[in-house]
Amino acid sequence: MRSRKPAHTAASIVVAALTFFVVAACASPGNPAGSGSETSTSTTSTSDASATDASTNDASTSDASTSDASTGNDGSLSGHGAIADAAEVPEPPLGIASVSAGGQLALLDLVTGEDTAVDELGAVSAVDSNGRYLFATPASGDGVLIADSGAWTVPHGDHFHYYSAAPRVVGTVKGDGPAVVSSATSRTAIWFGDSGTGIVLDGDDLGAGNITEVGRVSTTPHDGVLVPFGDVLLGSVADGEGDASAVQVYNVDGSERSGAPAACANLSGTITTNV
Numbered sequence: 001m002r003s004r005k006p007a008h009t010a011a012s013i014v015v016a017a018l019t020f021f022v023v024a025a026c027a028s029p030g031n032p033a034g035s036g037s038e039t040s041t042s043t044t045s046t047s048d049a050s051a052t053d054a055s056t057n058d059a060s061t062s063d064a065s066t067s068d069a070s071t072g073n074d075g076s077l078s079g080h081g082a083i084a085d086a087a088e089v090p091e092p093p094l095g096i097a098s099v100s101a102g103g104q105l106a107l108l109d110l111v112t113g114e115d116t117a118v119d120e121l122g123a124v125s126a127v128d129s130n131g132r133y134l135f136a137t138p139a140s141g142d143g144v145l146i147a148d149s150g151a152w153t154v155p156h157g158d159h160f161h162y163y164s165a166a167p168r169v170v171g172t173v174k175g176d177g178p179a180v181v182s183s184a185t186s187r188t189a190i191w192f193g194d195s196g197t198g199i200v201l202d203g204d205d206l207g208a209g210n211i212t213e214v215g216r217v218s219t220t221p222h223d224g225v226l227v228p229f230g231d232v233l234l235g236s237v238a239d240g241e242g243d244a245s246a247v248q249v250y251n252v253d254g255s256e257r258s259g260a261p262a263a264c265a266n267l268s269g270t271i272t273t274n275v
Contacts, residue, residue, distance in 0.1 A: 083163075083165070085166070092151075104120060146172070147168070149167050178193070197218055215253040215254040216254045217235050220242065221238075224238065245266070
């Protein structure tokens with residue numbers, strides 16, 4: 001089973017503007033997953049990238065694009081990724097967000113050295129991050145609590161836009177057991193292996209402080225992943241022994257696309273690599 005991260009682990013939110021390609025970590029014959037001469041690496045300190053091997057941001061070029069819609073009164077995304085109450089800044093805001101074992105959410109400004117207590121989340125057993133958001137599993141093991149660090153980068157053609165806003169707790173997504181989170185600009189997927197349930201959230205709404213479910217995958221419980229990839233989802237498939245051994249393509253709403261699953265021996269999370 002997937003090992004849990006210690007609850008005191010700090011989730012880095014150092015902002016950088018990069019584009020990423022998601023790769024499922026499968027094992028080739030005679031080569032365990034994650035070993036060998038892989039050239040791709042897991043990113044751990046960017047606002048648009050994963051802080052773990054199980055999630056990724058900007059998973060495709062199409063996901064990295066932004067719309068030019070105007071800002072609504074509800075704080076929805078505006079031109080080039082802006083939202084209400086956020087300031088566009090000339091350089092990436094640098095900081096580290098952390099959650100203590102007791103559930104204290106804090107933000108350290110790496111420029112000024114100021115350490116700010118943000119909120120009390122309650123006792124947590126694990127923390128995941130995609131660089132902007134922190135996903136904390138309560139000690140009870142039920143669901144995942146989402147907090148927004150308030151720092152992000154939006155690629156826009158040949159340049160980038162940087163934003164800073166007050167950090168905040170967005171809300172909780174209900175689920176059973178530890179959560180594995182994978183993100184792209186337009187969507188975030190949360191996989192609860194204990195129940196075999198994957199929940200897909202709208203990325204724009206999440207940025208505006210709202211949790212909106214746009215898709216759901218239900219399958220055999222197993223230690224796996226569900227990853228947004230362009231206009232589809234890539235989800236792990238369990239074999240007869242309950243181990244993730246293949247990848248299935250799903251529509252964003254969670255319905256299966258035609259075609260048989262692709263074999264992926266000893267599937268274990270995802271990694272990200274620059275393109």
